Amino acid sequence: MKANEIKDMTVDELNSKLAELKQELFNLRFQHAVNQLENPKRLQAVKKDIARVKTFIRKQESNVQ
Incomplete structure (x- = not known):
């Protein structure tokens, strides 16, 4: 899974x-x-994909607040 795919989710x-x-x-x-x-x-x-997804979730949640 690539970072570009995750950014759009x-x-x-x-x-x-x-x-x-x-x-x-x-x-x-x-x-x-x-x-x-x-x-x-x-x-x-x-494992790397899980870490990547968790990073983007954290990033998006911090942008909302």
């Missing part, structure tokens, strides 16, 4: 995307624990 869309990413991270961790994870680098990418 509203806070509600970002919150729903964050929930999706957290669910994906949970599933990837479960697959990793059972040794069925095909692409281990996906874990790192999802």
